[in-house]
Amino acid sequence: MQNCAIVGICWGDEGKGRMVDYLVPQYGTVVRYQGGNNAGHTIVNELGEFKLNLIPSGIFHADKMNLLGAGCVVDLKHLCGEIDALRARGVAITPANFRISDRATVVLPISPLEDKMEEARLGNAHFGSTLRGIAPAYADRAYKKALRMGDLANERVLAERLRRLVEWKNCVSVPGYGCEPFDADALLAWARQYGEQLRPFVCDAGALLRERQQGGILFEAQLGALRDLDYGIYPYTSSSTPLAAYAPVGSGLPSLKIDRVVGVVKAYSTCVGEGPFVGELQGEEGTALREAGHEYGAATGRPRRVAWMDVVAARYGVSMQGATELALTKLDVLDGFAELPVCVGYRLRGEVVRDFPYTAELDACEPVFETMPGWQCDTTHCRTFGELPKNAQAYVLRLEAELGCPIRYVSVGAERDAIIVR
Numbered sequence: 172m173q174n175c176a177i178v179g180i181c182w183g184d185e186g187k188g189r190m191v192d193y194l195v196p197q198y199g200t201v202v203r204y205q206g207g208n209n210a211g212h213t214i215v216n217e218l219g220e221f222k223l224n225l226i227p228s229g230i231f232h233a234d235k236m237n238l239l240g241a242g243c244v245v246d247l248k249h250l251c252g253e254i255d256a257l258r259a260r261g262v263a264i265t266p267a268n269f270r271i272s273d274r275a276t277v278v279l280p281i282s283p284l285e286d287k288m289e290e291a292r293l294g295n296a297h298f299g300s301t302l303r304g305i306a307p308a309y310a311d312r313a314y315k316k317a318l319r320m321g322d323l324a325n326e327r328v329l330a331e332r333l334r335r336l337v338e339w340k341n342c343v344s345v346p347g348y349g350c351e352p353f354d355a356d357a358l359l360a361w362a363r364q365y366g367e368q369l370r371p372f373v374c375d376a377g378a379l380l381r382e383r384q385q386g387g388i389l390f391e392a393q394l395g396a397l398r399d400l401d402y403g404i405y406p407y408t409s410s411s412t413p414l415a416a417y418a419p420v421g422s423g424l425p426s427l428k429i430d431r432v433v434g435v436v437k438a439y440s441t442c443v444g445e446g447p448f449v450g451e452l453q454g455e456e457g458t459a460l461r462e463a464g465h466e467y468g469a470a471t472g473r474p475r476r477v478a479w480m481d482v483v484a485a486r487y488g489v490s491m492q493g494a495t496e497l498a499l500t501k502l503d504v505l506d507g508f509a510e511l512p513v514c515v516g517y518r519l520r521g522e523v524v525r526d527f528p529y530t531a532e533l534d535a536c537e538p539v540f541e542t543m544p545g546w547q548c549d550t551t552h553c554r555t556f557g558e559l560p561k562n563a564q565a566y567v568l569r570l571e572a573e574l575g576c577p578i579r580y581v582s583v584g585a586e587r588d589a590i591i592v593r
Contacts (some may be wrong), residue, residue: 172385175198175387177392177435178434183443186500188331203225204243204390206393208242208303208537228391233268238272238379239270239271242412245271248280254368271374274319277308281358284301285348286306315529331358340531345540388422390422399413415493416493432494438570439460439464439504447530449517449533463504480514480570483515489576496578498582502583506548508545514539518537543569
């Protein structure tokens with residue numbers, strides 16, 4: 172059985188959750204391999220609309236295993252709340268269909284506080300963090316001082332490591348930010364309270380995946396290539412690696428192989444958070460596109476920044492992800508526009524470049540557009556490529572040619588069946 176990674180091509184928020192939900196019947200296990208509850212994956216199914224933060228998007232298929240891998244960071248309280256909210260809406264979540272790697276990192280209440288204090292310290296130079304404590308938690312892991320999910324099962328280890336962590340934080344964060352000292356006993360009580368609820372889900376992810384690999388693994392990424400810590404628009408990135416190449420490492424079984432990479436890209440561009448965003452639309456034009464696509468962050472509710480399709484950025488993302496095929500989402504959002512500009516290059520110091528530049532040069536780039544005619548009719552009923560208006564077909568084919576990767580799926584709505592398979 173093949174293994175498949177579903178990944179974001181640009182800045183994230185492309186619709187990875189709906190593609191996981193669509194493809195999961197072909198696989199036995201779904202693995203989130205990086206990130207935390209700063210993700211927002213929206214699923215629309217027979218039970219309604221759901222916005223998942225930590226739980227993998229295969230959870231609505233009761234016969235599939237869903238795993239939070241070793242590369243994830245887990246806010247215990249948030250995860251408990253997410254489980255309770257899903258159960259309240261009729262979604263079964265038990266150790267039979269949901270597990271957490273014992274090597275995943277715990278996000279303590281300290282981390283969101285540090286996140287907020289650092290963003291406040293940076294002022295106008297802030298990174299646009301979701302303030303969920305993701306960067307501080309990954310930093311603690313790199314410092315080798317973080318708690319991991321497996322520590323919750325050993326009271327002695329939990330207490331010892333937590334006290335050492337708090338001692339360190341009080342040496343660094345209290346004088347650095349001028350905050351009140353952190354209380355080890357209060358944090359230990361917090362970890363016990365929520366850890367008790369989550370302990371039945373904690374497992375050796377490597378052993379689990381070895382047992383289940385014959386059924387095929389579907390890897391689910393958070394964010395997109397341009398938010399990758401190493402290859403994205405650093406420092407305006409996430410603190411983890413959403414690239415497909417990291418999926419086996421972040422899953423819990425590094426020896427796994429990826430056979431297929433489905434890159435998810437919108438029919439236009441969106442971005443949440445700070446950093447360079449070539450071609451960003453302002454004023455009425457930006458508002459019109461944002462409202463047409465209901466572009467507000469699933470995790471934060473923040474208005475997304477919007478732009479016309481940027482094939483320079485997307486082509487870079489396709490390369491970084493090693494995409495073997497693409498899913499083009501939200502084509503229907505463009506139904507009402509008479510003209511569709513496509514950014515085919517950047518003007519940088521008087522020259523037109525078609526390769527994505529180093530981050531420091533992006534602010535000096537201006538978009539170079541070529542305009543295609545819109546189709547101005549409803550595409551949400553289309554279920555074959557031939558049913559799309561001719562101008563919509565031409566738009567898809569142009570993007571496919573520019574990106575150098577086959578567009579296998581075209582999404583024309585949020586519902587599970589609102590998709591064209593080419």
